[in-house]
Amino acid sequence: MALDRLIEKITELQNPTVAGLDPKLGYIPASIRERAFARYGETLEGAAAALLEFNKGLIDALCSVVPAVKPQCAYYEMYGWPGVKALHDTIAYARDKGMFVITDGKRNDIGATMEAYAAAHLGSVTVGSAEYTPFGGDALTVNGYLGSDGINPLLTVCREKDKGIFVLVKTSNPSSGELQNQVFEGGDTLYATVGKLCEEWGEQLPGKYGYSGVGAVVGATYPEQLRELRQSLTRTFFLVPGYGAQGGGAKDVAPAFDQNGLGAVVNASRSIMCAWQKNGAAEQDFAKAAAQEAVRMRNEITAEIGKITLK
Amino acid sequence: MALDRLIEKITELQNPTVAGLDPKLGYIPASIRERAFARYGETLEGAAAALLEFNKGLIDALCSVVPAVKPQCAYYEMYGWPGVKALHDTIAYARDKGMFVITDGKRNDIGATMEAYAAAHLGSVTVGSAEYTPFGGDALTVNGYLGSDGINPLLTVCREKDKGIFVLVKTSNPSSGELQNQVFEGGDTLYATVGKLCEEWGEQLPGKYGYSGVGAVVGATYPEQLRELRQSLTRTFFLVPGYGAQGGGAKDVAPAFDQNGLGAVVNASRSIMCAWQKNGAAEQDFAKAAAQEAVRMRNEITAEIGKITLK
Numbered sequence: 001m002a003l004d005r006l007i008e009k010i011t012e013l014q015n016p017t018v019a020g021l022d023p024k025l026g027y028i029p030a031s032i033r034e035r036a037f038a039r040y041g042e043t044l045e046g047a048a049a050a051l052l053e054f055n056k057g058l059i060d061a062l063c064s065v066v067p068a069v070k071p072q073c074a075y076y077e078m079y080g081w082p083g084v085k086a087l088h089d090t091i092a093y094a095r096d097k098g099m100f101v102i103t104d105g106k107r108n109d110i111g112a113t114m115e116a117y118a119a120a121h122l123g124s125v126t127v128g129s130a131e132y133t134p135f136g137g138d139a140l141t142v143n144g145y146l147g148s149d150g151i152n153p154l155l156t157v158c159r160e161k162d163k164g165i166f167v168l169v170k171t172s173n174p175s176s177g178e179l180q181n182q183v184f185e186g187g188d189t190l191y192a193t194v195g196k197l198c199e200e201w202g203e204q205l206p207g208k209y210g211y212s213g214v215g216a217v218v219g220a221t222y223p224e225q226l227r228e229l230r231q232s233l234t235r236t237f238f239l240v241p242g243y244g245a246q247g248g249g250a251k252d253v254a255p256a257f258d259q260n261g262l263g264a265v266v267n268a269s270r271s272i273m274c275a276w277q278k279n280g281a282a283e284q285d286f287a288k289a290a291a292q293e294a295v296r297m298r299n300e301i302t303a304e305i306g307k308i309t310l311k
Numbered sequence: 312m313a314l315d316r317l318i319e320k321i322t323e324l325q326n327p328t329v330a331g332l333d334p335k336l337g338y339i340p341a342s343i344r345e346r347a348f349a350r351y352g353e354t355l356e357g358a359a360a361a362l363l364e365f366n367k368g369l370i371d372a373l374c375s376v377v378p379a380v381k382p383q384c385a386y387y388e389m390y391g392w393p394g395v396k397a398l399h400d401t402i403a404y405a406r407d408k409g410m411f412v413i414t415d416g417k418r419n420d421i422g423a424t425m426e427a428y429a430a431a432h433l434g435s436v437t438v439g440s441a442e443y444t445p446f447g448g449d450a451l452t453v454n455g456y457l458g459s460d461g462i463n464p465l466l467t468v469c470r471e472k473d474k475g476i477f478v479l480v481k482t483s484n485p486s487s488g489e490l491q492n493q494v495f496e497g498g499d500t501l502y503a504t505v506g507k508l509c510e511e512w513g514e515q516l517p518g519k520y521g522y523s524g525v526g527a528v529v530g531a532t533y534p535e536q537l538r539e540l541r542q543s544l545t546r547t548f549f550l551v552p553g554y555g556a557q558g559g560g561a562k563d564v565a566p567a568f569d570q571n572g573l574g575a576v577v578n579a580s581r582s583i584m585c586a587w588q589k590n591g592a593a594e595q596d597f598a599k600a601a602a603q604e605a606v607r608m609r610n611e612i613t614a615e616i617g618k619i620t621l622k
Contacts, residue, residue: 022424022427024427025438033439037438037439042438042439042440042441043438043441043443044436044438044443044445046438046439047436047438072420072424072427074418074420074424074425074427074428074431075424075427077427077428077431077432077445077446078427078428078430078431078436078445079436079438079445080399080431080436080443080445080446081392081395081396081398081399083445084392084395085392087392088391088392106418106419106420106454107385107417108417108419108454108479109383109385109417110482110483110484110552110557111484111485113333113383113385113386114385116333116335116383116385116386116388116389117385117388117389119389120385120388120389120391121388125355125358125389125390125391126336127336127348127353127354127355127357127358127390128344128348128353128357129353130353130354132354132355132391134355134388134389134390134391134394135388135391143417143419143454143456144490145454145456145479145482145490145491146479146482146484146486146487147484147486147487147488147489147490147491148486148489149484149485149486150484150486168419168456168457171421171456171457172421173421173422173457173458173460173461174422174460175457175458175459175460175461176457176458177458178458178459178508179455179456179458179501179504179505179508180456180458182495182496182497182501182504183495183496184493184494184495184496185493185494185495185496186493190490190493190501193490193493194490197489197490241421246421
């Protein structure tokens with residue numbers, strides 16, 4: 001199952017982190033933007049070309065240090081279909097460099113429609129007698145509000161194509177408790193209830209290292225819930241957003257890991273992408289600054305969790 | 312607010328329905344597919360060209376009868392970025408023909424990312440000194456699992472650009488009750504709790520006809536909940552999927568409407584798109600068959616709810 005590939009890559013690099021690729025034009029060095037606009041004009045195509053060049057630079061600098069990237073669909077859709085083409089090209093480039101790609105789309109719908117999303121983001125589609133991989137990520141983030149029949153089509157594609165999913169359980173944003181922390185009559189919160197469903201869904205995608213192909217999104221900004229969920233969801237791998245710009249630190253994410261240093265991958269987006277701006281680096285050093293921040297983050301987290309070993 | 316424009320269009324055409332545009336290659340007449348493949352090959356571009364021609368035919372035939380279309384993003388993403396370009400072109404064509412466009416993306420994320428989704432689907436984006444409308448729908452379906460700060464950026468764009476949103480409350484699929492029907496300690500179900508939030512969020516987007524710019528998705532397949540929610544959510548306009556292929560009928564959707572025949576728009580996708588296949592029509596009559604089914608659906612529903620009048 002696909003999360004096994006992520007786990008192996010994390011162990012190989014001794015780095016349980018993922019770099020979020022959420023590019024906005026304002027994060028991109030002026031020289032890259034100007035080159036793209038010179039070629040395509042100040043158009044959506046021009047913006048998309050700048051995004052892609054920025055991403056490629058980041059991927060080149062990160063791929064020997066960081067096991068995975070997580071492009072967030074919203075930042076590509078914001079630049080229209082040319083942006084969505086840049087999403088495709090970014091995924092292909094990162095995979096080509098050996099990185100595991102988590103497409104962050106938080107997709108959700110009824111069963112028939114989830115078949116289409118599963119084909120789009122993790123699977124393939126047939127056109128006449130040809131078969132195409134529309135986006136080709138290794139894993140997709142999804143929202144479980146619609147229950148099992150919105151998840152089952154994904155499990156089918158995950159099994160066939162060696163892919164994984166991450167279901168939103170406890171999100172990192174300030175208002176995540178508004179619904180997620182409410183307690184059902186049986187005594188479980190909404191987030192714990194979705195967590196239990198992840199364990200059930202995961203039974204269909206067992207993994208080699210104790211974690212299934214159905215992961216959970218649990219925010220670094222709620223370390224108490226992170227600890228509680230790590231203890232109750234023993235087969236569920238966590239994608240942990242909220243480190244860095246959103247406020248979570250290494251001590252906050254430590255409870256997400258098991259005694260082998262496995263069990264989670266921690267995401268940082270802005271703190272890596274914008275490291276060159278924050279550190280006052282020259283703009284041609286944007287990728288170097290990103291890699292330096294990624295190494296700093298890796299060191300900070302592994303100092304808390306120790307050596308990562310496969311069971 | 313944008314749902315006022317939808318309400319006015321519904322009243323003008325005396326038709327409270329929306330045609331779902333969820334095209335799959337298998338729904339499209341062979342002559343359209345062959346023409347597209349002859350030009351672009353059996354490629355994603357070829358598939359997208361076939362989708363767009365099919366949609367344009369449907370829109371031409373439906374625009375004088377049906378007030379709105381609802382393209383479902385998944386069916387476009389399934390054909391990669393060329394499919395997403397066809398989504399953009401479909402939205403533009405439908406708006407050009409005077410139709411109200413509900414982009415069915417069920418998007419959801421943290422606040423900073425929802426700003427990007429809001430710009431993508433309802434707003435605009437700046438590239439250098441130019442401004443672009445990436446997709447330009449009139450309303451977007453969204454998932455409220457992340458709470459208010461995942462919704463607020465949408466409300467800002469809705470206010471500025473005269474747009475609306477529909478939040479998933481009680482979905483039409485068989486397993487929708489798995490989470491949505493569970494009861495919180497306070498006595499409310501999850502779906503009723505999200506419904507109440509819609510009423511609160513809607514206070515920021517008041518409308519001329521008693522309904523706010525924050526609508527709710529409530530499935531035709533659960534008429535009891537539809538009735539309950541219509542009574543409790545007095546300011547919230549409903550988008551009602553599940554009519555037709557999913558099993559809901561006119562009597563099932565009648566409780567979604569108020570005494571003026573307002574308060575809801577009922578979606579049918581496959582029953583309209585595939586009417587030509589179901590009725591054994593010649594394939595060149597696909598659009599005529601869709602319009603006939605749309606008229607039948609309109610007549611069936613308006614027979615239940617009577618004349619639609621603005622308060």
